[in-house]
Amino acid sequence: MPDELNAKGYDIPPEMQNTVAITTLDKLYNWGRRYSAWPMMFGLACCAIEMIATAASRFDLARFGMEIMRPSPRQADVMLVSGTVTKKMVPQIVRLYNQMPEPKYVVAMGACASGGGPFKEGYNVVSGIDKFLPVDVYIPGCPPTPQALLYGLMKLQEMMDKQSIKSVRWYQKGDLPEIPVPILGPDLIDPRDYPDFEFKLRQAYAEKTEEEAS
Amino acid sequence: MYGKGILKGLGVTLKHFVETYVDDFRRGRKRYGTREGVEYRSSKDVSGLFTVQYPEEQLIIPEEFRFVPFLVYDEGENGEREIRCTSCGICAKVCPPQCIWIHRSEDPKTGRPVPEPAEFYIDIDVCMNCGLCAEFCPFDAIIMDHDFELAVYDRHSNNIYDKEKLLKPASYYQKIRPRNYAAQEKIRQEKAAKKAARARK
Numbered sequence: 001m002p003d004e005l006n007a008k009g010y011d012i013p014p015e016m017q018n019t020v021a022i023t024t025l026d027k028l029y030n031w032g033r034r035y036s037a038w039p040m041m042f043g044l045a046c047c048a049i050e051m052i053a054t055a056a057s058r059f060d061l062a063r064f065g066m067e068i069m070r071p072s073p074r075q076a077d078v079m080l081v082s083g084t085v086t087k088k089m090v091p092q093i094v095r096l097y098n099q100m101p102e103p104k105y106v107v108a109m110g111a112c113a114s115g116g117g118p119f120k121e122g123y124n125v126v127s128g129i130d131k132f133l134p135v136d137v138y139i140p141g142c143p144p145t146p147q148a149l150l151y152g153l154m155k156l157q158e159m160m161d162k163q164s165i166k167s168v169r170w171y172q173k174g175d176l177p178e179i180p181v182p183i184l185g186p187d188l189i190d191p192r193d194y195p196d197f198e199f200k201l202r203q204a205y206a207e208k209t210e211e212e213a214s
Numbered sequence: 215m216y217g218k219g220i221l222k223g224l225g226v227t228l229k230h231f232v233e234t235y236v237d238d239f240r241r242g243r244k245r246y247g248t249r250e251g252v253e254y255r256s257s258k259d260v261s262g263l264f265t266v267q268y269p270e271e272q273l274i275i276p277e278e279f280r281f282v283p284f285l286v287y288d289e290g291e292n293g294e295r296e297i298r299c300t301s302c303g304i305c306a307k308v309c310p311p312q313c314i315w316i317h318r319s320e321d322p323k324t325g326r327p328v329p330e331p332a333e334f335y336i337d338i339d340v341c342m343n344c345g346l347c348a349e350f351c352p353f354d355a356i357i358m359d360h361d362f363e364l365a366v367y368d369r370h371s372n373n374i375y376d377k378e379k380l381l382k383p384a385s386y387y388q389k390i391r392p393r394n395y396a397a398q399e400k401i402r403q404e405k406a407a408k409k410a411a412r413a414r415k
Contacts, residue, residue, distance in 0.1 A: 058265060059265065059268060111338070111340060111342060114339045114373070115339025115373065116339070116340065117342060118310060118342045120311065120340055128339070135369075136367065137366070138365065138368075138369040139365045140364045140365070140366075140369075141282075141362060144362065147266070151363045151364075152365035155365045155367070
């Protein structure tokens, strides 16, 4: 019986120490959950390569109970947003998140997923997935090494430990609100506007030269 | 014959699998948890597969490994911090994703600039760990760190590093990058000696 399961303040006789555990329901519940958080199998960009390396035998996610990456959102618990989130990809990611059953967690892996990263100013990139999803753990780095990712996942497990059945959102009364799926919005540059754009520039230039001439 | 390649590949996998147990048996407990064990298992002449038991043991970080940058300060005689950064702003200019902000400090009386940063911010959610800032810094004041355990629950309050969070002593720099530190220190001393000689003339 693992020591982490025992609640403090109870004396167990020494002869029963390895057979009996006194614990709280919360602890038992969290203990079960923290060692069975299955990530969803999808990768978005270069961080995905590190994620794959973490799942492979050298670092081995299975040591943390994240046995298998599930390709179906219905069987996954953790969403590892690994990489740059483009505006075109956001609706799909939010839909996948909505399809995951509770309890569900989101880990933003790498600079791009948590804050936009080097592409923050890009016309096609979402600067941080936390604008659309409730992110639980942010892992900085570009990309985070497998060990940094494991550290982030351990942080997630610590967070699970602190949750209580009374206050978790999936046991509250009423339906949980769905996260609204964003619509693919207008880009900062619309190619269709280019002739117009050119015309406007020319007009502005003409006005400027006129002013200078007069 | 079809399928020969698959059998060959599976054979290699099986060989590795068996070798892992043979190696475990031969080397015993020393193989795990110790620095020598990790060193041996990451060397090229290791046989078998292995897993880095991360929280208990870590891969040995090579000296040139880079994660987010930090600012170096020298410890003065009375324990005061002599920040190497002169807020010249070269790092902020070369930074490809533009994640460095510097506020220069001014002398309150004369209003003239003082070579020391008043504020120094790095947004590590934008930083791409390229190391150009460290490469270009003429004062060896900004160095890439080895610490990768940076995951947080809230990025808005934690992930924009200010001066206090970025400053680390030169002894730490010496610890993580001994060879780089020795080379840079040699150049710095030569420069200082030249400067002193010029001043004497």
